[in-house]
Amino acid sequence: MDLREVLLEKRSDILSMWSNMIMDQYPPDAAVFYKTEKDRFLNPLGYIVNEGLESIYDWLLGEGKNEDFRYATDRIMRVMAVQDISPSKAISLVFMLKKILKEAVKGDSTKGILDEELNGLYEKIDEIALVLFDMYMGCREDIHRIRMGEMRKQNHRMMKNIDVLNKRKGL
């Protein structure tokens, strides 16, 4: 059994552990809700996070498609970017995976899993962290851009009308 097979086998365990770890950052009352409510419309946050984690995991193991990965990680960062947490904490969600992976393969080391292989995965995780960081910052920029755009839109016609008026008056 190689590392990939082990990790695919333990996929659901690892994912649920990972997701629980992230949700536990919320106040306990919300955490329980986020963890247990399965309706994606009633619990969009939980749904988006879980979907995101799945696609990161699959992509890491070379299973998922690039677009899916990009879409899901973008969504997860979008959620994180408006939550009450620091950027470092938002990105730290991928580093949690390192810890979980280490624990997950601990017992299997005798089965011939190479540390090297694991290290390769870690490097990939670090890369993902960088991607996520970019995404996070992109989202923050989006927020600022949207904020400016919104202000403009609220007076959109006024601005436009003033322009036209000025033009008419030859100003």
Added chain:
Amino acid sequence: MLKIIAGLVCFLIILFSPVGYNIITGRTYYVPMLKVPQGDCVESTVYMRKRHMEVLERWRNAYVRDGIKRYISINGIYRIGLTGTCLKCHSNKAEFCDRCHDYGGIKPKCWDCHHIPEVKAEK
């Protein structure tokens, strides 16, 4: 406001309806009096008042399931049987069983199967 008061009055009427019901039926202070036959029952009267149904259940199980046909108590040895034993002394079901059962709103199913010997004229 008026509707609420009306609702409240309705509630109070319902709440106090038992009081009125008994006044209408005229049995406000009725407590059934029993004709207790002479002699000892299988157990003490106090015990039987509270727990006769349990004795009967034990009898039932002993008789039907375990094939035990006799009951030995301080007061003597008795053949287990509702019709044969209990009703021998408490021969008038209407005056003995039913009075209390009716008062307590209890309708035991014993009589669906078990038979009441005809009330013998008092000797």
Added chain:
Amino acid sequence: MKIILPFFAVSGIAAVIYIGVKVYNLQLVFGIILPYLCFILALVGFIARIIRWAASPVPFHIPTVCGQQRSLPWIRSSKIDSPVTGLGVLFRVLGEVLFFRSLFRNDRANLYGEQKRIIYSSDKLLWVGALLFHWFLLVIILRHLRLFLEPVPSWIISLQGLDGIFETTMPGVYISNVFISLSILYLLFRRFRSRIRYISLPADYFILFLLGGIILSGILMRHIYRIDILDAKAFIMGLIYLKPMVHEGLGAMFYVHLGLVSILTLYIPHSKLMHMAGVFLSPTRNLKNNSRMKRHINPWDYPVKVHTYEEWEDEFKDALKEAGIPLDR
């Protein structure tokens, strides 16, 4: 703390009554004075609370509409969730009271299959638990009427028969006792879970423990610490007709049961248990959705300072003229 204190409070009350009766023979206190006192205070408190509610007006017409309004004749309107008739309102309120329709509304969507079709299922556990509890509470209360009515009406006997239909022992186990015990345990345990625990107050646990105590003492009285039912009825009839008497055949458990019920009664007007009356008065449920059809009067309405047209026209006269908008003056 939130949980353990109410638990101690209820067990404490029960213990005091038990010991008081068993050791000090305080039947008079716990069997007669306490119920009378509690009942009178509760009744006064209950009426006072309702009157206080009624004294506050409903200034605005604010039903929560949960269905299509009645507007154009060719659009099907929702008769109950957006009622315009008294009957509709009646059904809506009764739906809440009898079947907890709003709680029932809890939908959950799940996606199934390749098509990702949405299937609505639900976690109606709370609804089921609450409904079981309340309905069986009603059954139990009605069953207790046999101790209050003489002669016992046949419908109570039938209800009792139905409730005890799985009669396997003597005295039979009531279905209602089983289900109310299960539902009260459910209602209690769901409060231990994180989210609900956070919003729960000691008072919430107190009521559950109190109800649990009442149920437990009742069941114990029926199946283990038997009492003489004749004495119980005679005792209760004595209470009702103001000739209270202490009867021999009533064990301490009877007084515990009665005492806890008395405490519960006393507690009703001061607690959330007033929802039993409040559910009828909720202005979001008991008003018709006819806000635009019929004027609703606010009894405390008062004149407010407004910016009148005249003041406004004076202020913007020049601008209005410039724009060619007709002026009044």
Added chain:
Amino acid sequence: MEKPDELKKDIDLIPKKEDWMDPEVEFKKGRYCYGAPLKHQQYLELPNPREWQPSDIDWRLPENWKEIILNGMADLLKKNRSFRLFMDICVRCGACADKCHFFLGSGDPKNMPVLRAELLRSVYRRYFTLQGRLFGRLAGARELTIDVLKEWFYYFYQCTECRRCSVYCPYGIDTCEITMIGRELLNLVGCNIQWVVEPASNCFRTGNHLGVPPHAFKETFDFAIDEIKDLTGIKVEAPINRKGAEVLFVAPSADYFASPHWFTFLGYLMLFHEIGLDYTWSVYASEGGNFGLFHSMELAKRLNAKIYAEAKRLKVKWILGGECGHMWRTIHQYMDTFNGPADFLEVPVSPITGTRFDNAKSTKMVHITEFTADLIYNNMLNLDKTRNDKWRVTFHDSCNPARSIGLFEEPRFIIKNTCNHFFEMPENTIKEMTFCCGSGAGLGADENLEMRLRGGLPRANAVDYVRKRYGVNMLACMCAIDKAALPALLEYWVPGVEVCGVHELVGNALVMKGEKQRDTNLRGEPIMAEEKG
């Protein structure tokens, strides 16, 4: 494997609040709305006017603020059965807890409706109930402190009064009522926000939220008329303050100034021209929206008074109202009580179809979608659905028309008759279960954007579902706040989905008599979607 619990130690956690009774609020930028400017507070003669910010440590409350609040509570308890009842009967069953979009999006447990109410209820218990006085904290009672007041402010300005929780509450407890009462109390000591007070003050003075004076207002109309002429070759009429017209039309003022509201505005003008409605606009009562409602009943009444006053002055027969959310909450549930009876008006009858709007026979004000749906039903409009073929449309029920009026089928009927592609969002996110945009009740301030983005997540998520499944690219709604807030929300969460009003779709589809060939829609974009290579 190590338990998550053990690993958790390494992670810096959000402090876990075991008990909500200890007030704890941190005003972080982006998560609260700014305080109201002094100028506007003074103009509206609000109590305790001052320059202030919620993030200030000293809120400069009046000396006797506690007394004022408690007296205010006593007064409101006397005046509102809902308040008294909702304080008494909540059983904390938790059915409402996961219904609030702010809770769903932020995970802040005090955003559960039950706890939002409990913030107020705890003080009620302490000062107005026996058990609270006797048992204090055990009975869930709290002293009224500055921190409690701050918490009130934080959470009552984190509720959009959308009433979704009230749908699920077994006793119909309406957090909107609680929030309104809470804000009313805060207002007594002068704690209110810029985004509510400023538009209210502007509206009080000029007639619209932006404070645009009459001549600028008129010019807006001229631009609209020009734009329609460019588009269709038809010059529409837009009478303002005309006496003796049959109908007075009142829309939210954002329709004249903001985007994408503007296109709905064009839609109205085109529609009224096409059917030849004898109507007038008003500058004095140019605002249907009522930010007073987010402040206090008194202010709501003061602002609302203009509509009936203007109808009376202009001697119209009845009033037609544009697409707006809380405007319609005010009109439907409050206006007649506030400023009625409207006995100087007649029961609305559509002059085109002769339909009598009995559902508005007392208030005498008809919703534009009721009016238009009636026109379409009676075949009075020539509609070309294909002009909206570029859009794959879904409909967002705005909270107020949905849960206060029950206006579900009229807009859907219009959309289905003006668009070929209409798709519903999942059932538990529409109609009476609709999710709020997260910006209602005066929270649409730009400084509050992050909170709004969180609150809007449940809505956006449902939109994302229909976008992925049906390729929806247009969200129709009929609320000015939706039109202001949803574009930003969707841009962030569901890029590629735009927002429009129902009457923008009508304006697009409407084939006007004598119009020229239209190449663009109201937005100036080509009518057909570009063919994909």
Added chain:
Amino acid sequence: MNRRDFLKFAGVLAFGVAAHQTVNIISQSRAKEEKKSTKTWAMAVSFSACARREGCKDCIDICHLIHNVPEFDNPKDGLRWIWQSPYEVVFSDQTNLFNKGMLKNLSVLCLCNHCDNPPCVKVCPTKATWKREDGIVMMDYHRCIGCRYCMAACPYGARSFNWRDPRPFLKKINTDYPNRIKGIVEKCSFCEERLSQGLIPACVDTCPEKALIFGDLNDPESDISRALRARFSIQRRPYLGTGPRVFYIF
């Protein structure tokens, strides 16, 4: 002590008190119970003796009379504890054609076989029917819920169901024996109420031709043991493995 421990403690305490009380109640009753003896009851029916008297139904009548088994006008509702059926039906599995002449038109007396391995007992969900130590397959009518699984399980049709309230159809009531009610199953009990008084079953007792032999199989000197030793006997469908305790002898 944390909260959990306390709750555990409190729970144990509560149960302890309750249990103590229960023990009290039981000891209060002071009832002593008899020891019972073990036997294995069985019956044999003699074809020839039974056929001797044409049209005799004495055993059926007496059984149904003392056990309050009603007679319905509609045979579909019919209840039977003991009955007669043609040989071809009862022993349809007997392929010996040469018997045909001898046994033709013979009515065979049937009743519950009180099987050694009763299938009806296995299927009963409430244990309303069970096998006593003396071999009698007994019914507790108090417990029967009328599910009729036992009827489906019994290969001999020995059980019948009360579709109607039997009481109005009783011509004469034996007040010493209860009747059954609508909705439950009933069957022959080998007259266990008579056995307990030292009597033999009513049908055996009443048979004028002594065609029925009853006794304890454990006692080699009993009538039944002797009869089975001396004469050839058959059982109904023995291959089913039920081990019937009603034998038919020639």
